[in-house]
Amino acid sequence: MSDTSKPKEGPLARLIRETEVDTRLLGMLAALALIWVGFHVYGAVVNGFGAFLTPRNLWNLSVQTSSIAIMATGMVLVIVTRHIDLSVGSMLGFCAIVMGVLQVNILPQFLGLGHPMIWIIAVIVGVMVGGFIGAFQGALIAYGKIPAFIVTLGGLLVWRGAAFLVARGETISPVDSTFKLMGGGPFGAVGNTGSWIVGILGCVGVLGLIAMARRNRRIFHIRQRPAWAEATLAVVGCGAVIGATLLVNSYPWPKGIVRRYAAENNIEVPAEGLFISHGFAIPVLITIGVAIFMTILMSRTRFGRYVYAIGGNPEAAELAGINTRWMTVKIFGLMGMLTGLSAVVASARLGSATNALGTLDELYVIAAAVIGGTSLAGGIGTIYGAILGALVMQSLQTGMVLIGFDAAIQQVVVGSVLVLAVWLDILYRRNAK
Template structure:
């Protein structure tokens, strides 16, 4: 890059936020989240921001956050999916019945076989993808409005799950399957630090690669001090998160049972931390993958192009009908993945699993900045929205707020978030003009 071009690019940076290239809306969400956490920490006498509660908060967020990443694509494409909670229940029922009723009767698949969990998970994922694709076909090719199709799905799939299990709770689920639920499956202190270091290194590589690509194409880049500052912030956040989760110690009674299961005696004074839950690691990997799909693949470009201007997308040769099928198939697969996490965390399948999740998922995506008018949305915003939603509900529960009032507050927050988003986009549009 020539010195003139780089100077021109850097000259356009007028303040700190512009130099760091930070999204002001994202900063506002992070600021609101921090204020929310500090407020609940104060009113709960210091119980909210403890390693134990943060650990529980993360594993409770994962299920909704996984589906929220798919809901971003659905809403960006100017559709809606009201069936995700019911579809989660159907996928969960399929996996539970596969584990407890079908496979144990197949020769070589005794309960506890290491193949039971993978087969059950594949069955749940395939179920979600097939149902999602079917709903997408109804919407894309038969032109039935998504609201109607998924509203019908909300009623149909919830009761399909009920009939599959005869209205009974199914369990206990396979021990290997329950590793995806959170507290029953964690990396431990050592491997959590290893993952943390790898995550930091991957972040550094991503920043370096992005800067290299901009320089290659003579695009403006951040000043080096801004790059170093972002690297320091990312490092602090990742290592801080790992340190907090490692600080949550496994209860002594459980440690003794773990040693006894191995035929050993726990040493006096021995302690161990839980570390990063497998479900949180799964969400992190999914977030990276979905971000790559959204920003670096043809599918992602088509989704945002069709959501921004459907008529222009069709004229440009995009098969918007097939695209709709793909989006809803992906959403169905993510419902199946979310069912793995939700049922594994409980340790069994229950009839009310996923109840009202459709509203939580839509709220998480919208609070995270996904525009209901289509064309705009981010994966990280949806995950942050899910975290804010879960923090709000968890904090109110710790304070002693009744469940009905919790839902009232969440509803009010959703409406306010949409209004703020509208005002923000109007002002942003005015500034661009």
């Protein structure tokens, strides 16, 4: 006699169970899809055309997300260990000003204008300045026993003021031409061929991760996923990579830049025009590289295990022999270095360094991490979740700009989404117990 009391599992529930996909990831992807489709349909109904789901807008969206996403990967570590960093926006502005002054006022006097080492030195100095500031704040928190909220709130004011003093309130421009490529634009992208190379490497990476997971399950005698479930993951993963590659390659250079480029390189432009693809933007590739590095750091190293251990129970972690104070310094130092790298992307995209650069970025970075599933109670958070959270935040901003919402409404929506994300996190953890 069969047991009819147990509810029958549906195909979707079985797919989620067998593929072992994080349900919170699916929820974020569904929310992102809803935002994209909603703004596109709204634009089509009100304005007569939908401007959101176009190659141009989605390409620009990916570039605009990069700066926040890079910092959000570091904010995950800070929040997981039950701290907060309110200074990242001001720190970004200070690092950008330092790099701008180096490129415009200092290095050309010693190396000569346009020297190929100028941008390299500027990037290294910017990242190291960010790392030093972060480590200094981490030391105050860890060894000075000052709450992170107070230290970084002070940093929010101090580094914004320091940026003003260094630049005397002036806009520093123009930045080095090679440095500027890291901000995107037609020349700050890898083109059609380079994008397909990235896409092929991405597919190889997806298949490699699935094969590695299968080998590890065999080594540790864990039940293997069904072949159809792994095939589904492979198809969806590679399909997403190929789809992204097709998308960025379908966005052409502006006609004026194409004509100028053709004239400079003696290229004959046909009557129907010359199509040159943007491809993946350099800041997007930087973000992908940071995401891969941070994921490996958090999931494959002792450092990552220590971060989650401290977030889960700081007292138990210290009793287990983890130097929690030194870990705090390293975590905030890493957050600072990522902020310096984000300053590279932000100032390169702007083509200059201004005192206002990074204003309110700390709120968007924290919101991205929280929306991505990082718990303010500590111990829970993922790198891919933070990047998706950054994409959600930027999608909301871009969509509201496209449909004509003013800045006041944008702030109301962003603040409301942040509160909603925290409330959903509380409900999720309560139901998980």
